[in-house]
Amino acid sequence: MIRFATIGTNWITEAFIRAAKQVPSFHLQAVYSRQKETADAFAEKTGATQTFTNLHELAASDDIDAVYIASPNAFHAEQAIVLMNHGKHVICEKPLASNVKEVKAMIETVRKNDVVLMEAMKTTCLPNFQAIQHHLPKIGRIRRYVASYCQYSSRYDAFKQGTITNAFHPAFSSGALMDLGVYCLYPLVVLFGEPKSIQAHSVRLSSGVDGEGSIILDYGEMDAVVMYSKIANSYTPAEIQGEEGTIVIDTIHTPTRVHIHYRDGRTEDISVPQPHEPMYYEALEFMTLIERGEKESTINSHARSLVTMKIMEEARKQTGIVFPADERFA
Numbered sequence: 137m138i139r140f141a142t143i144g145t146n147w148i149t150e151a152f153i154r155a156a157k158q159v160p161s162f163h164l165q166a167v168y169s170r171q172k173e174t175a176d177a178f179a180e181k182t183g184a185t186q187t188f189t190n191l192h193e194l195a196a197s198d199d200i201d202a203v204y205i206a207s208p209n210a211f212h213a214e215q216a217i218v219l220m221n222h223g224k225h226v227i228c229e230k231p232l233a234s235n236v237k238e239v240k241a242m243i244e245t246v247r248k249n250d251v252v253l254m255e256a257m258k259t260t261c262l263p264n265f266q267a268i269q270h271h272l273p274k275i276g277r278i279r280r281y282v283a284s285y286c287q288y289s290s291r292y293d294a295f296k297q298g299t300i301t302n303a304f305h306p307a308f309s310s311g312a313l314m315d316l317g318v319y320c321l322y323p324l325v326v327l328f329g330e331p332k333s334i335q336a337h338s339v340r341l342s343s344g345v346d347g348e349g350s351i352i353l354d355y356g357e358m359d360a361v362v363m364y365s366k367i368a369n370s371y372t373p374a375e376i377q378g379e380e381g382t383i384v385i386d387t388i389h390t391p392t393r394v395h396i397h398y399r400d401g402r403t404e405d406i407s408v409p410q411p412h413e414p415m416y417y418e419a420l421e422f423m424t425l426i427e428r429g430e431k432e433s434t435i436n437s438h439a440r441s442l443v444t445m446k447i448m449e450e451a452r453k454q455t456g457i458v459f460p461a462d463e464r465f466a
């Protein structure tokens with residue numbers, strides 16, 4: 137049994153708990169919130185038996201083995217480091233942190249402690265993503281990866297009315313690239329590694345974060361184009377274009393229906409059953425690592441989280457997006 141605590145009381149933590157409960161070794165021991173009333177209400181809703189309002193008490197507790205972090209991005213590194221220094225395993229929401237320095241500090245903390253740290257990037261743990269990897273050689277020499285995640289945010293309505301919520305505030309290391317662009321980039325890094333160079337463009341909002349953006353990534357004999365937005369929608373599937381065929385993926389964040397369109401006109405459905413909720417697979421991966429005494433996921437590895445963050449930081453540099461967290465760790 138792995139005794140979990142959670143940080144963050146928004147809907148995503150409920151979704152994680154619901155999915156993780158399908159893994160037999162999961163036990164929800166405690167929830168953390170800044171406010172006692174919120175913690176109590178969330179514990180009642182989720183079945184946790186303990187609550188915390190002090191991160192250091194949570195970190196020091198002998199009742200907890202692992203923590204799922206779903207706080208605003210700006211707090212991921214700080215919270216994870218405190219927890220890992222007390223021997224807690226950490227599964228931390230995407231993006232792993234605010235910037236490269238923070239990711240490096242987190243990886244350094246893993247090295248000093250006997251703990252697992254994994255970025256909760258659901259996409260790459262999904263059976264249909266693994267099907268894409270398996271069938272990739274069938275499309276011949278790869279020439280382009282295209283992915284978009286553009287979803288108009290209800291919080292943008294509030295923004296237009298003059299209320300800047302966490303999702304659009306630089307103090308929380310937010311914006312379209314950090315929130316949605318990461319879903320296009322992480323699978324790209326898993327499939328093709330680190331690009332030689334990138335060119336980024338973004339539409340900056342008055343708060344200083346990006347509302348949308350695009351990045352072209354140079355891989356020498358192939359390139360990648362990723363597009364992301366919190367201020368407009370896109371219905372375009374993702375594609376991996378090869379000389380012999382093209383893999384078409386319905387949605388990059390949660391691949392469910394995946395087809396190969398061969399150049400000779402044939403089509404092959406390479407989708408596989410994905411019976412569980414999307415977050416089940418990342419939860420299973422994380423818990424399996426703990427049970428096997430392994431330090432890191434070979435899927436959502438530290439190196440891949442670091443390369444993804446390097447790309448995002450470079451894109452921010454090119455487009456003038458600075459977070460207070462960058463100065464904190466400078």
Ligand SMILES: NC(=O)C1=CN([C@@H]2O[C@H](COP(=O)(O)OP(=O)(O)OC[C@H]3O[C@@H](n4cnc5c(N)ncnc54)[C@H](OP(=O)(O)O)[C@@H]3O)[C@@H](O)[C@H]2O)C=CC1
Pocket residue numbers: 143144145146147148168169170171174175205206207208209211229230231256258302303314315
């Ligand atoms: N995997 C997925 O599909 C999704 C992942 N995410 C990720 O989850 C994380 C949280 O996102 P989201 O729920 O939108 O974020 P929120 O801004 O809603 O904050 C999440 C939680 O953090 C706490 N919090 C809020 N504001 C502050 C603050 N100023 N200081 C400290 N703690 C605060 C709150 O918990 P409390 O009040 O109880 O302390 C809140 O429930 C992000 O990293 C995001 O990228 C988000 C949605 C989907």
Ligand SMILES: O=C1CO[C@H](CO)[C@@H](O)[C@@H]1O
Pocket residue numbers: 287315316
């Ligand atoms: O990761 C995410 C996926 O979906 C959400 C929107 O529905 C995002 O805002 C979020 O951060």
